[in-house]
Amino acid sequence: MPRLLLSDEHWSKLREILLRKAIYNKRDRRITVEGMLYRMRTGCPWRDLPEAFGNWNEVYKRFNAWSATGKWLKVFKELVAQPDMEWVFIDDCYAKAHQHSAGAASGNDEAIGKSRAGNTSKIHLAVDAHGLPIEFEITGGQINDCTQAPALIAKLPEAETIAADKGYDSERVRQQVEQQGAKAVIPRKRNSVKGNADLDRGLYRNRHWVENAFARLKHYRAVASRFDKLKRNSKASWPWPVPFSGYLCETATDPRVCTKNCLRSVMLR
Numbered sequence: 001m002p003r004l005l006l007s008d009e010h011w012s013k014l015r016e017i018l019l020r021k022a023i024y025n026k027r028d029r030r031i032t033v034e035g036m037l038y039r040m041r042t043g044c045p046w047r048d049l050p051e052a053f054g055n056w057n058e059v060y061k062r063f064n065a066w067s068a069t070g071k072w073l074k075v076f077k078e079l080v081a082q083p084d085m086e087w088v089f090i091d092d093c094y095a096k097a098h099q100h101s102a103g104a105a106s107g108n109d110e111a112i113g114k115s116r117a118g119n120t121s122k123i124h125l126a127v128d129a130h131g132l133p134i135e136f137e138i139t140g141g142q143i144n145d146c147t148q149a150p151a152l153i154a155k156l157p158e159a160e161t162i163a164a165d166k167g168y169d170s171e172r173v174r175q176q177v178e179q180q181g182a183k184a185v186i187p188r189k190r191n192s193v194k195g196n197a198d199l200d201r202g203l204y205r206n207r208h209w210v211e212n213a214f215a216r217l218k219h220y221r222a223v224a225s226r227f228d229k230l231k232r233n234s235k236a237s238w239p240w241p242v243p244f245s246g247y248l249c250e251t252a253t254d255p256r257v258c259t260k261n262c263l264r265s266v267m268l269r
Helices: 008-022 029-042 056-069 071-079 143-156 171-181 208-217 233-236 253-269
Strands: 089-099 113-114 119-126 131-138 161-163 183-185
Touching: 008 029, 056 071, 056 119, 071 183, 071 208, 071 233, 089 143, 089 208, 113 131, 119 143, 131 143, 131 233, 143 171, 143 253, 161 233
Parallel strands: 089 161, 161 183
Antiparallel strands: 089 119, 113 119, 119 131
16 A cells, blocks of 8 residues: 555545535545645656556546646635735745656646756745745746746735845835835845845845745655646646645644744844
């Protein structure tokens, strides 16, 4: 039997959300979800799913249907329904596109572009004050940080502070953040005339939290590399690791609380 990811506690909480999103609790639903998670974790072709998860084509068709109707993205939205928006950190990273991800018959923009690394997709991610994903977007790898930033920031109207690295050094980005009523913590480049005297360095030192989130999410090989031809299927793959990033944990030792306490202690040093 392949290694599974869903504990009874995880599945109990996830099942409630699935039911609210009209994903019905059929007899084999849990093992179907486990099959999808197995594929996300290992990056294997759908045809190579172990028989323990049932017919591979049935698992794939269910994943494809949820992707087409946006159901799993709706589950993601419910998981992040109450984020801590005191601090929001944004960044992006590349996902190398496997040769099998090319050649989609749809004729649409499937968010695969040419960059120095070859065929790549770029994931633009925002995490909350606990380092947990709250918003993301996928573009071609050639898309500049500042080009996609306005669309990502527009999804964060409740953020009090938005922190990003020098790749987002743009007055247009800063103005948008301020127009939304938030504070921009973005260092200016070395050749800037204005300099960084007003930069909140204490908070900026903790911007690595979004990079840590990328590191955790990329434990899943279907996230670290892109194998799907369609953008919507690739985008639907990204929320799958999120339930295991802290959103389904409600114990006294909740890692979200520990995370923010650590951030505060570092800022006070």
